[in-house]
Amino acid sequence: MTTATISSINIKDITVRYNNGHTAIYDVSFKLEGGTTCALVGVNGSGKSTLFKSLMGLVKPQQGEIQLCGLPISEALKRNLVSYVPQSEDVDWQFPVSVYDVVMMGRYGYMNFLRIPKAEDKKMVEEAMERVNIQHLADRQIGELSGGQKKRVFLARALAQQSRIILLDEPFTGVDVKTENAIVDLLGQLRQEGHLILVSTHNLGSVPDFCDQVVMINRTVLATGDTKSTFTQENLEIVFGGVLRHIKLEGSELHDDEDSRSVTVLTDDERPAVFYGRTKNDPPAKVVKKCLENDKCTDDDKDVTK
Numbered sequence: 246m247t248t249a250t251i252s253s254i255n256i257k258d259i260t261v262r263y264n265n266g267h268t269a270i271y272d273v274s275f276k277l278e279g280g281t282t283c284a285l286v287g288v289n290g291s292g293k294s295t296l297f298k299s300l301m302g303l304v305k306p307q308q309g310e311i312q313l314c315g316l317p318i319s320e321a322l323k324r325n326l327v328s329y330v331p332q333s334e335d336v337d338w339q340f341p342v343s344v345y346d347v348v349m350m351g352r353y354g355y356m357n358f359l360r361i362p363k364a365e366d367k368k369m370v371e372e373a374m375e376r377v378n379i380q381h382l383a384d385r386q387i388g389e390l391s392g393g394q395k396k397r398v399f400l401a402r403a404l405a406q407q408s409r410i411i412l413l414d415e416p417f418t419g420v421d422v423k424t425e426n427a428i429v430d431l432l433g434q435l436r437q438e439g440h441l442i443l444v445s446t447h448n449l450g451s452v453p454d455f456c457d458q459v460v461m462i463n464r465t466v467l468a469t470g471d472t473k474s475t476f477t478q479e480n481l482e483i484v485f486g487g488v489l490r491h492i493k494l495e496g497s498e499l500h501d502d503e504d505s506r507s508v509t510v511l512t513d514d515e516r517p518a519v520f521y522g523r524t525k526n527d528p529p530a531k532v533v534k535k536c537l538e539n540d541k542c543t544d545d546d547k548d549v550t551k
């Protein structure tokens with residue numbers, strides 16, 4: 246195996262300042278290797294997207310160095326070693342392009358400037374669409390799709406690209422539980438295949454289930470390491486500040502849709518740290534707010550339709 250085929254991210258002391266003078270991240274350093282799914286967690290505005298954009302060469306750090314698979318970013322991009330599934334807000338959904346064409350964009354790096362797909366490119370695109378179950382949407386315009394379908398299209402584009410490193414910015418936002426589970430399963434398979442996956446998420450509940458590593462940031466790295474020793478109550482409190490409660494999701498009463506989870510506030514002894522409330526005034530969900538106010542959930546609280 247050559248250096249370039251060993252999946253790795255090596256970030257050394259990077260600082261990114263935007264044109265308006267705002268320093269979004271500073272002195273960020275961490276290393277990750279292939280066969281890993283790493284969660285990137287932090288509050289809104291902590292610099293997660295900035296970090297992704299730095300890894301994709303879309304913003305240039307004023308200081309520090311990034312190597313992907315042992316190569317400078319430009320070389321790693323040239324060799325199709327890294328793919329990016331952006332936040333939905335970063336995509337122009339009005340752009341008139343079909344699902345098939347978006348997935349085919351993952352193959353552009355393998356084509357010459359005329360961008361005429363070869364049989365191999367078409368095969369990869371079809372396989373990628375099948376893998377995320379969107380083959381029936383091939384001819385639809387991207388802007389017509391649901392949030393979950395759009396996410397799957399961009400995942401398929403990343404798969405078609407056959408990159409070693411996959412960056413996912415908020416892949417679970419706006420998707421239903423079935424799609425979230427399908428994405429989590431797919432990420433598990435990709436990890437098994439040796440890919441390196443870095444995924445930013447506010448859905449802390451699922452982090453221990455599918456991530457073996459965690460990077461916790463607030464403009465700089467506050468904690469990094471394996472999930473078991475890093476994704477702790479203490480570190481979550483440092484990262485998110487304010488009120489942090491440990492709530493287990495299970496059962497079937499909560500939702501009309503396919504989400505069979507319910508909410509239980511755990512005691513300290515029981516806590517696997519799977520949900521959070523940022524501040525008492527700014528909880529992430531109605532049901533968490535009720536639990537925080539009452540200090541425990543009654544059956545009535547669990548009915549989120551009220």
Ligand SMILES: Nc1ncnc2c1ncn2[C@@H]1O[C@H](COP(=O)(O)OP(=O)(O)OP(=O)(O)O)[C@@H](O)[C@H]1O
Pocket residue numbers: 263264265267268269287288289290291292293294295296
């Ligand atoms: N193009 C830009 N110009 C100036 N400042 C920016 C720009 N993009 C982001 N920022 C600022 O940089 C900081 C980090 O933003 P970033 O989008 O990286 O955070 P984030 O952790 O991804 O947030 P969220 O969880 O809300 O998506 C924020 O204060 C944001 O306002």
